[in-house]
Amino acid sequence: MTEANSRQTFVTSADGARISVTVTGRGRPLVLVHGSLSTSADWQRVVDGLADHMTVHVLDRRGYGLSEDAAQYSVEREREDVTAVLELAGPDAILFGHSFGGFLSGSLALEHTPAATILYEPPFFPPGLVADEEALAVYDGLLADGDLDEALALGMRAFVKAPEEEISAFRSSPAWKVRTAFAPTWSREMRALNAFDSERAPFTKITCPTLVLRGEYSPTWLREGAQHFQQVLPDARLVDLPGQGHDAAGTAPSLLAREVLNFVRTLPT
Known part of the structure; x- marks a missing residue:
């Protein structure tokens, strides 16, 4: 190509x-x-x-x-x-x-x-991926505060159940900053999964x-x-x-x- x-x-x-x-x-x-x-x-x-x-x-x-x-x-x-x-x-x-x-x-x-x-x-x-409402509320609070970095880390823990060593490695990579820009879209996607039986x-x-x-x-x-x-x-x-x-x-x-x-x-x- x-x-x-x-x-x-x-x-x-x-x-x-x-x-x-x-x-x-x-x-x-x-x-x-x-x-x-x-x-x-x-x-x-x-x-x-x-x-x-x-x-x-x-x-x-x-x-x-x-x-x-x-x-x-x-x-x-x-x-x-x-x-x-x-x-x-x-x-x-x-x-x-x-x-x-x-x-x-x-x-x-x-x-x-x-x-x-x-x-x-x-x-x-x-x-297993579906986030509980408490985690989503905390996530949305971090977004409202403009703390996209900590929101993404929370999402990795609460939404995809990633281990801490994986989060730490990801956080130190160049891709982390790119992904934080998309953090505001993640909670709405989790809620869509919550709503689907x-x-x-x-x-x-x-x-x-x-x-x-x-x-x-x-x-x-x-x-x-x-x-x-x-x-x-x-x-x-x-x-x-x-x-x-x-x-x-x-x-x-x-x-x-x-x-x-x-x-x-x-x-x-």
Whole structure:
């Protein structure tokens, strides 16, 4: 993939918000939905590995990157954003979501089944990621005080159950400052997860071929959740990413791209 292969465009969502989309490559269309505290740019190296085989549409979710936001947040609006990008990509588009992007993609597929789905550790089962209201209240208080640094640290502890050594290492990395800028979006996403009853969701309605990905070293609740989700789908396979955790897009983009392509090659043309 070269820079000349990419173009930036915008789609208009149902509520009028302009959503940024970077389109790269050639071949079967794929729509990629990033997770919390990230943007489309974090997936560039995965896109590089797909671009000779697929036309990848990577959106910046609302409130991230170049996409607009709204005064009031609604997860339904986010799903409409993804739907708008799917319409741009075409009817045979594959939908790929990571983490909270996997939550958006999987819950959207309950109503509008895409040609196929790829979901990397979507936070459906068990409800371990969901933050309690006390933690969310403290988090929102830190945001109100402008203490994004401590808010992000609290979120790592309370929302994703990260160990202190992992938080400390992350805090000393250049990525920490970048992530703090997105801290205000995290509480609304946690509340969206709180409001979704994954135990009663009719996931058997997702009848399209589905690939569920999980990292070998991801937290136990994410690994178990991915397996539980895969087991209730009518047509799904589970693939472990060896040596990886929740962020293979950053740590092993070539491996992640290869597993995506391996799955796509099994699909009807």
